[in-house]
Amino acid sequence: MQHAITAPLKVEQVNLPGSTLGISTKAMLIGLVTIGAGFLLDLMAGPKGLYHFAHAYLLGYFFCLTIALGALIFVCLQRLTKAGWSVVVRRLAEIVAGTMPALAILAIPVLVFMHQLYPWTHEELVANDAILLGKSAYLNTPFFLVRVAIYFAVWIFISRSMLSLSVRQDDSGDLALTHKAERLSAPAIILFALTITFAGFDLLMSLDPHWFSTIYGVYVFAGSMIGFLSVAILGVKFLQSRGVLRDVVTVEHFHDLGKLLFGFTMFWGYIAFSQFLLIWYANIPEETIWYEHRMSHGWGWVSLALLFGHFVLPWCGLLSRQVKRAEKGLVFWAAWQLVMHLVDMYWLVMPALNLAHGQEGGPGYAPAVHSGFPLHVLDALCVLGFVALFVGLILRSMRGVSLVPLKDPRLGEARAFHNF
Amino acid sequence: MATITAGAATLDNTGDDPRVRAPLIVGNNDYTTITDRVCAVVEDPKVRKAWLIAFLTAVSLTGMLFALVGYLIVTGVGVWGNQIPVAWGWPIVNFVFWVGIGHAGTLISAILYLFRQNWRTSINRFAEAMTIFAVVCAGLFPGIHVGRAWLAYWLFPIPNQMLMWPQFRSPLLWDVFAVGTYASVSTVFWYMGMIPDLATIRDRAKHPVRRFVYGLLAVGWRGSARHWHRYERAYLLMAALATPLVLSVHTIVSFDFAVSQLPGWHTTIFPPYFVAGAIFSGFAMVVTLAIPARAYFGMKDIITMRHLENMNKIILATGMMVGYAYAMEFFIAWYGGNEFEQFAFINRATGPYAWAYWIMVSCNVISPQLFWFKKLRTSIPVMFVLAIFVNIGMWFERFVITISTLNRDFLPSSWGYFRPTLVDICMLIGSFGLFFTLFLLFLRFLPMIAMAEVKSILPRPAAHPGNDHSSSSHTSPSHSELH
Numbered sequence: 001m002q003h004a005i006t007a008p009l010k011v012e013q014v015n016l017p018g019s020t021l022g023i024s025t026k027a028m029l030i031g032l033v034t035i036g037a038g039f040l041l042d043l044m045a046g047p048k049g050l051y052h053f054a055h056a057y058l059l060g061y062f063f064c065l066t067i068a069l070g071a072l073i074f075v076c077l078q079r080l081t082k083a084g085w086s087v088v089v090r091r092l093a094e095i096v097a098g099t100m101p102a103l104a105i106l107a108i109p110v111l112v113f114m115h116q117l118y119p120w121t122h123e124e125l126v127a128n129d130a131i132l133l134g135k136s137a138y139l140n141t142p143f144f145l146v147r148v149a150i151y152f153a154v155w156i157f158i159s160r161s162m163l164s165l166s167v168r169q170d171d172s173g174d175l176a177l178t179h180k181a182e183r184l185s186a187p188a189i190i191l192f193a194l195t196i197t198f199a200g201f202d203l204l205m206s207l208d209p210h211w212f213s214t215i216y217g218v219y220v221f222a223g224s225m226i227g228f229l230s231v232a233i234l235g236v237k238f239l240q241s242r243g244v245l246r247d248v249v250t251v252e253h254f255h256d257l258g259k260l261l262f263g264f265t266m267f268w269g270y271i272a273f274s275q276f277l278l279i280w281y282a283n284i285p286e287e288t289i290w291y292e293h294r295m296s297h298g299w300g301w302v303s304l305a306l307l308f309g310h311f312v313l314p315w316c317g318l319l320s321r322q323v324k325r326a327e328k329g330l331v332f333w334a335a336w337q338l339v340m341h342l343v344d345m346y347w348l349v350m351p352a353l354n355l356a357h358g359q360e361g362g363p364g365y366a367p368a369v370h371s372g373f374p375l376h377v378l379d380a381l382c383v384l385g386f387v388a389l390f391v392g393l394i395l396r397s398m399r400g401v402s403l404v405p406l407k408d409p410r411l412g413e414a415r416a417f418h419n420f
Numbered sequence: 421m422a423t424i425t426a427g428a429a430t431l432d433n434t435g436d437d438p439r440v441r442a443p444l445i446v447g448n449n450d451y452t453t454i455t456d457r458v459c460a461v462v463e464d465p466k467v468r469k470a471w472l473i474a475f476l477t478a479v480s481l482t483g484m485l486f487a488l489v490g491y492l493i494v495t496g497v498g499v500w501g502n503q504i505p506v507a508w509g510w511p512i513v514n515f516v517f518w519v520g521i522g523h524a525g526t527l528i529s530a531i532l533y534l535f536r537q538n539w540r541t542s543i544n545r546f547a548e549a550m551t552i553f554a555v556v557c558a559g560l561f562p563g564i565h566v567g568r569a570w571l572a573y574w575l576f577p578i579p580n581q582m583l584m585w586p587q588f589r590s591p592l593l594w595d596v597f598a599v600g601t602y603a604s605v606s607t608v609f610w611y612m613g614m615i616p617d618l619a620t621i622r623d624r625a626k627h628p629v630r631r632f633v634y635g636l637l638a639v640g641w642r643g644s645a646r647h648w649h650r651y652e653r654a655y656l657l658m659a660a661l662a663t664p665l666v667l668s669v670h671t672i673v674s675f676d677f678a679v680s681q682l683p684g685w686h687t688t689i690f691p692p693y694f695v696a697g698a699i700f701s702g703f704a705m706v707v708t709l710a711i712p713a714r715a716y717f718g719m720k721d722i723i724t725m726r727h728l729e730n731m732n733k734i735i736l737a738t739g740m741m742v743g744y745a746y747a748m749e750f751f752i753a754w755y756g757g758n759e760f761e762q763f764a765f766i767n768r769a770t771g772p773y774a775w776a777y778w779i780m781v782s783c784n785v786i787s788p789q790l791f792w793f794k795k796l797r798t799s800i801p802v803m804f805v806l807a808i809f810v811n812i813g814m815w816f817e818r819f820v821i822t823i824s825t826l827n828r829d830f831l832p833s834s835w836g837y838f839r840p841t842l843v844d845i846c847m848l849i850g851s852f853g854l855f856f857t858l859f860l861l862f863l864r865f866l867p868m869i870a871m872a873e874v875k876s877i878l879p880r881p882a883a884h885p886g887n888d889h890s891s892s893s894h895t896s897p898s899h900s901e902l903h
Contacts, residue, residue: 082436082438130757135755135757175437190740194744197744197748212752214688214689214745214752215692218692266664270692274671274688274690274691275688277679278675278687278688278691279688281679282678282681282686283681286756286758409439410438
């Protein structure tokens with residue numbers, strides 16, 4: 001309802017300076033070297049180490065993938081709802097989602113290490129297990145590879161289309177591009193919902209191939225949104241420290257991002273609790289086993305850390321309007337939630353390591369070998385490596401691209417946006 | 421009322437030029453016309469014939485409902501079709517159906533408020549009213565389903581000499597709290613939002629009794645800046661409190677089913693799936709009611725085509741969420757490898773109640789797909805029919821979940837075919853009577869549109885009253901720039 005701000009933007013508000021762009025190659029190199037070091041380290045640890053590396057790689061990889069997926073759905077939702085306020089942060093989301101082709105390449109090691117990750121790839125195991133045999137029409141290597149290829153084809157198509165439609169408008173100002181993006185967003189969301197769900201089933205849920213939960217896709221989605229919104233808040237702050245987006249993204253937009261982060265924190269808590277309560281209450285062994293792995297042998301502490309660290313504390317922290325509008329307050333909780341999102345991914349992936357170890361020996365589906373809490377330097381190497389690599393990828397994509405959708409028809413509305 | 425006869429061109433605000441926000445109120449409306457027209461419905465000294473006929477019909481059906489409740493209490497629950505193993509028959513289906521309907525109002529007034537969806541202002545009042553009446557209908561069924569309705573108060577944890585307590589671990593008890601809290605908060609929210617409008621009616625009232633009654637309801641509202649300030653603060657806080665409540669109610673209703681170990685009921689997606697379904701059915705009911713109401717009371721330029729189109733989009737979106745949940749249930753039933761679970765789902769789609777299952781799928785998943793086309797989602801006949809389809813489909817969804825699951829239990833010797841009795845059917849019809857009785861009374865005696873809120877999205881009065889620009893656009897770039 002406010003009057004649009006149409007004052008021209010300065011170059012330094014729009015384009016990242018070359019000095020910052022220069023970091024990107026270094027960051028990517030550091031990332032690759034760190035992950036490579038992890039790989040060498042685990043080669044020295046023998047065949048058992050390979051299992052740990054595969055899981056640590058999946059952890060770091062999925063952490064970044066969820067952030068990119070969160071960015072992708074964020075872009076689609078803003079387009080679908082024809083949102084005004086978010087135009088000033090939308091380009092960042094488009095760029096983060098635009099890293100999807102690189103993420104597709106980075107998925108290859110996950111496929112290479114399938115045998116270490118997914119017990120259902122062990123043929124002799126499947127042959128002796130009625131449940132896995134029943135699922136083998138779905139859980140088999142060729143079909144798995146086809147599905148992963150489809151997911152990435154869909155994600156690359158949507159994210160690159162969204163980025164390109166938006167960037168093309170920077171020059172032409174053509175309103176038809178806005179309409180095109182809006183029209184694409186609706187089917188894109190449907191494809192997104194299906195692909196993120198089945199990607200969650202395939203890449204994470206099938207780590208424990210006996211276990212199943214219908215809400216799992218929604219859980220992955222909730223986490224992805226928290227991951228991306230945290231990155232958006234931290235990312236804009238970082239860019240502003242370099243002069244970009246200054247006076248374009250204001251405290252009002254941060255307030256809105258904070259509200260969304262708060263909302264999705266609650267949504268994540270709701271979904272996590274729904275899954276837990278229903279499984280705990282019905283107490284069916286084939287379902288409770290998944291929580292059993294996550295509530296014993298030291299894992300109970302991680303579960304509690306998620307309950308309080310990913311839901312209760314940030315919920316209380318982000319409740320206040322003052323905190324969401326305070327520079328330090330919002331950055332603190334965004335960083336906190338990003339770390340907790342990593343813990344969440346750790347909690348999803350790593351308990352499967354014990355299960356994978358269990359499948360090494362005999363032909364039958366064995367229970368997990370509990371070797372306690374498997375925290376290892378490999379986890380840190382893979383996660384840090386992926387963070388550096390991902391940051392480098394994002395910065396590299398900012399080269400030559402304006403960080404504000406310059407001729408978006410709703411830019412004036414977004415710049416003038418005020419919470420009342 | 422001249423604006424109603426204005427040409428169709430001026431009433432169409434469904435365009436989507438990204439440079440301007442389309443006006444939400446069309447026609448030549450300003451603060452005065454909004455007040456006059458909304459109050460006129462309440463102030464009309466004559467009872468209009470169509471309203472009276474509808475009201476008398478609804479009252480008769482309500483009478484039938486209460487007569488049947490009396491018959492039930494005197495005779496026993498055997499008058500229903502409930503038959504072990506189908507211990508939860510139509511009463512529970514009706515309960516879940518009505519609770520679901522009761523989700524749109526507070527969603528519109530709370531969640532859409534938090535998302536700054538200004539278009540909600542034209543529809544929130546009567547959607548909230550609808551919510552409360554739907555919850556009233558919902559509340560009736562568990563109360564009589566307990567069998568000894570005179571002991572229904574045992575649902576509440578009241579200290580007593582017998583040391584009888586409800587089962588705190590049962591979601592059925594959580595329902596009592598969830599629905600009870602929701603009903604009370606929704607009522608307070610609805611009433612609080614209505615206070616400025618009630619004061620408007622009070623101020624315009626000519627008859628002293630009328631002035632007294634509406635004055636009492638307006639609780640001393642004077643419209644001072646301080647009043648408004650507190651009102652806005654309270655509204656925001658109520659919205660923030662009501663939002664998790666909206667989600668909690670149907671979540672807990674879904675727990676009634678999902679905490680069990682029954683194949684077809686026990687699945688983790690139930691909570692968000694039920695909530696999406698509730699919003700879906702609630703919006704369908706709002707559309708069903710809005711179409712005749714806006715036509716009959718001449719509110720087409722306040723509840724505009726854009727409002728209806730937006731609601732249809734929400735119906736399309738939530739319909740697909742429901743479809744997603746159906747698909748996940750089916751996929752995981754297969755993937756989970758549990759043969760009982762697989763049987764439950766195959767039985768749903770191909771068993772004795774396959775007809776109900778396919779009614780559900782056609783009405784909830786397939787028919788809303790027509791809303792992809794702008795032409796269809798802005799066509800009154802199409803959306804009216806589709807909204808009714810959704811209402812039917814969502815009733816059948818609860819029927820499928822409850823009955824097709826229960827009628828095939830683990831003991832094949834007890835497998836039968838559930839049939840409703842005449843009492844079942846008449847009670848469902850009677851509950852619509854109760855709902856419409858309350859709703860028609862609301863339309864007649866309370867402001868059906870939130871006048872104060874609608875005014876907040878109208879352009880500020882221009883320097884020259886009656887200026888044409890004032891009503892054409894409320895966003896920054898002047899509407900005339902486009903032409």
